[in-house]
Amino acid sequence: MTNDTWGQVRDGLIKAVGQNNFVTWIEPLRLIDLDGGIARFEAPTKFMRDWVMRHFGEHIRAHLAQSGQTVDRVEFLVSGPRPVPIARVAEAPARNRLPSAPPRTGEEADLPGAPLDPRFTFDSFVVGKPNELAHAAARRVAEGGTTTFNPLFLYGGVGLGKTHLMHAIAHELRTGRPDLRVLYLSAEQFMYRFIQALREKQIMDFKEMFRAVDVLMVDDVQFIAGKDSTQEEFFHTFNALVDQNKQIVISADRAPGEIKDLEERIKSRLQCGLVVDLHPTDYELRLGILQQKAEAYRARHGGLEMADGILEFLAHRITTNVRVLEGALTRLFAFASLVGREITLDLAQDCLADILRASERKITIEEIQRKVAEHYNIRLSDMIGPKRMRTIARPRQIAMYLAKNMTTRSLPEIGRRFGGRDHTTIMHGIRKIEELKGSDSQLSEDLSLLRRLLES
Numbered sequence: 001m002t003n004d005t006w007g008q009v010r011d012g013l014i015k016a017v018g019q020n021n022f023v024t025w026i027e028p029l030r031l032i033d034l035d036g037g038i039a040r041f042e043a044p045t046k047f048m049r050d051w052v053m054r055h056f057g058e059h060i061r062a063h064l065a066q067s068g069q070t071v072d073r074v075e076f077l078v079s080g081p082r083p084v085p086i087a088r089v090a091e092a093p094a095r096n097r098l099p100s101a102p103p104r105t106g107e108e109a110d111l112p113g114a115p116l117d118p119r120f121t122f123d124s125f126v127v128g129k130p131n132e133l134a135h136a137a138a139r140r141v142a143e144g145g146t147t148t149f150n151p152l153f154l155y156g157g158v159g160l161g162k163t164h165l166m167h168a169i170a171h172e173l174r175t176g177r178p179d180l181r182v183l184y185l186s187a188e189q190f191m192y193r194f195i196q197a198l199r200e201k202q203i204m205d206f207k208e209m210f211r212a213v214d215v216l217m218v219d220d221v222q223f224i225a226g227k228d229s230t231q232e233e234f235f236h237t238f239n240a241l242v243d244q245n246k247q248i249v250i251s252a253d254r255a256p257g258e259i260k261d262l263e264e265r266i267k268s269r270l271q272c273g274l275v276v277d278l279h280p281t282d283y284e285l286r287l288g289i290l291q292q293k294a295e296a297y298r299a300r301h302g303g304l305e306m307a308d309g310i311l312e313f314l315a316h317r318i319t320t321n322v323r324v325l326e327g328a329l330t331r332l333f334a335f336a337s338l339v340g341r342e343i344t345l346d347l348a349q350d351c352l353a354d355i356l357r358a359s360e361r362k363i364t365i366e367e368i369q370r371k372v373a374e375h376y377n378i379r380l381s382d383m384i385g386p387k388r389m390r391t392i393a394r395p396r397q398i399a400m401y402l403a404k405n406m407t408t409r410s411l412p413e414i415g416r417r418f419g420g421r422d423h424t425t426i427m428h429g430i431r432k433i434e435e436l437k438g439s440d441s442q443l444s445e446d447l448s449l450l451r452r453l454l455e456s
């Protein structure tokens, strides 16, 4: 192939994939051979080979073919530490080398990002009060414009949509800004890649790779807390990218300041951008998510017969997290399609009994003691202490009564939590309250109020 032909192919490829992509991924390739309809290229590292093959292989083939070459297939090889000499390359190295390829040696650490879940898009993300800020910030980053806050730090409890939002950003950037190199991975993967690079003495490649991305997204960053050298490397990567104005998105299960064993300088760096939390879901958001999932199911599998109020019932009863909510719905649909019946409330309760039981709020004896002590304005220590005067003994008996009725604890267990009292003393206290509540309206009101407070 002549320089002219390559010049033509080069221009076409730049137009097709963008200058940035061309310089980073295509220019470093070396054409070793074009024979029998097969064009063979050599890439400096395995990572680059895989990336180019996946993203630009077809572009390269098509542009070579357009320039008049007979090319049915393009193959990519990795140049090993001691490349096998290829005669043709040796004969005409200057011609076959793609112009101005930067010198690269050895094989770079294999550093592809984690795969993205195709279902985690902005379209499938339901927005409500608890997550609207996080969603808006994620949307802003996904536009790929100038960096306004760096990093974006998303945090929240288990299963509240952190990963979903990060994948959505990556999907959006890949379509809207294909010229940007977006790398998404978990903090755990970051650590393993780092250890691998250390072991294989490829730390420079590791650094180069991470510093070459335009948008870096690291999920579950709390994982690197307490892992000193990984933290150190993460800190340097982080700084290098921020210095170049490259966008960073981080997620964690808690706010930066609350991650134990995370170096202070990292905490303060993480707090420099925009820190937003995903709050626990509320009823409206849960219902919205369930409605969206039910619609998606109908769109995929056709009709689904469901009695009124089922989704409302689930949104009301399953308050743990979205993952559990989704799991419940999936099981319900599978069950309904197996038995071929309409989903009724009975069927839902039956089929989801374990999930419903597990998401019932568990009230502890300590909570009961605290609430009752607060209500009657006595000290918590008096709940378990020996004082016998009525102003203390009565609230203590009320707490015993509630402990028996609102938890599954046995009398001896309750006795232990009340300063090691015997179960007969507990029994006596409970009986006393049962007796009194029929005649003492104030006491019965207090009991209902305390129940409500504890259940809320």
Ligand SMILES: Nc1ncnc2c1ncn2[C@@H]1O[C@H](COP(=O)(O)OP(=O)(O)OP(=O)(O)O)[C@@H](O)[C@H]1O
Residues within 6 Å of the ligand: 120, 124, 125, 126, 127, 131, 156, 157, 158, 159, 160, 161, 162, 163, 164, 165, 253, 289, 322, 323, 326
């Ligand atoms: N607002 C939402 N709209 C639609 N689906 C949601 C929403 N929030 C969470 N989900 C779904 O709930 C599941 C759990 O979400 P995700 O994996 O993003 O949680 P996470 O916050 O990253 O949790 P973890 O801390 O366990 O990693 C996913 O299937 C996700 O699609």
